[in-house]
Amino acid sequence: MSHLPRSIFFGRGFLRTDSRKAIEIATAFIATLKTLRQLISLAFCEQTVITYKPEQIMSFLELAKRRYSCRKYDPRPVEAEKLEMILEAGRIAPSAVNFQPWHFYVIQSADDLAKLYQVYHREWFTTAPCVIVICGDHNQAWKRKEDGKDHCDIDVAITTDHMTLKATELELATCWICNFNVAKIRALLQLPDHMEPMVLLPVGYPLDSADPGRHGEKRKPLSEILSYGLPA
Numbered sequence: 001m002s003h004l005p006r007s008i009f010f011g012r013g014f015l016r017t018d019s020r021k022a023i024e025i026a027t028a029f030i031a032t033l034k035t036l037r038q039l040i041s042l043a044f045c046e047q048t049v050i051t052y053k054p055e056q057i058m059s060f061l062e063l064a065k066r067r068y069s070c071r072k073y074d075p076r077p078v079e080a081e082k083l084e085m086i087l088e089a090g091r092i093a094p095s096a097v098n099f100q101p102w103h104f105y106v107i108q109s110a111d112d113l114a115k116l117y118q119v120y121h122r123e124w125f126t127t128a129p130c131v132i133v134i135c136g137d138h139n140q141a142w143k144r145k146e147d148g149k150d151h152c153d154i155d156v157a158i159t160t161d162h163m164t165l166k167a168t169e170l171e172l173a174t175c176w177i178c179n180f181n182v183a184k185i186r187a188l189l190q191l192p193d194h195m196e197p198m199v200l201l202p203v204g205y206p207l208d209s210a211d212p213g214r215h216g217e218k219r220k221p222l223s224e225i226l227s228y229g230l231p232a
């Protein structure tokens with residue numbers, strides 16, 4: 001088309017001017033979008049820096065290995081903001097059909113804790129300044145049609161694990177407790193039949209510790225628990 005006069009190629013002279021303007025406007029628009037995007041990403045980066053100092057960021061595996069069953073707590077209370085974050089981690093957990101069949105009771109007052117200690121007789125349990133009692137609601141849980149399997153236990157396990165890991169990230173410690181007196185805790189919480197107390201989760205600053213490298217010895221090797229593919 002190089003043999004065609006420019007005015008013919010663009011149709012008319014004014015069209016050529018308009019096209020240039022359009023290109024200029026489009027270029028300016030794209031530049032503005034880029035700047036906006038940079039500003040947005042900067043805002044997110046700043047937020048990340050405020051929330052997590054770089055030295056605090058650990059990989060998921062590090063976090064999971066750092067979590068352990070703490071059986072000696074500092075009596076100092078858990079800060080309300082930290083407790084809220086732990087509960088939020090529990091709240092957002094996935095559940096079958098998203099039914100979220102759980103309820104969390106936070107026990108913190110000296111009077112309530114004294115009563116709660118009666119449901120699990122271990123000296124170390126009395127050192128916990130805060131206990132979250134996680135209950136499963138069998139009326140709300142999903143039951144698989146094929147065999148009626150109630151998924152309440154699974155859902156409660158997931159939300160509890162979310163909370164233990166969030167607590168670990170906040171340098172707090174926890175311990176799953178299921179070996180408690182069911183009838184006593186039912187009475188304390190005045191639970192209806194469909195609500196099952198499933199986990200007592202003490203939360204607090206630890207006075208004991210565990211080696212994050214202990215899983216090499218303390219867990220079964222993958223070779224023992226893993227299979228690839230279907231059996232022949």
Ligand SMILES: Cc1cc2nc3c(=O)[nH]c(=O)nc-3n(C[C@H](O)[C@H](O)[C@H](O)COP(=O)(O)O)c2cc1C
Pocket residue numbers: 067068069070175176177178179180210
């Ligand atoms: C479902 C469940 C129930 C548990 N119940 C108790 C309990 O009643 N008392 C207790 O001291 N620890 C209890 N534990 C803690 C386990 O003993 C502990 O997780 C396990 O020994 C591994 O140690 P670690 O958590 O320090 O890695 C329970 C853990 C799970 C997951």
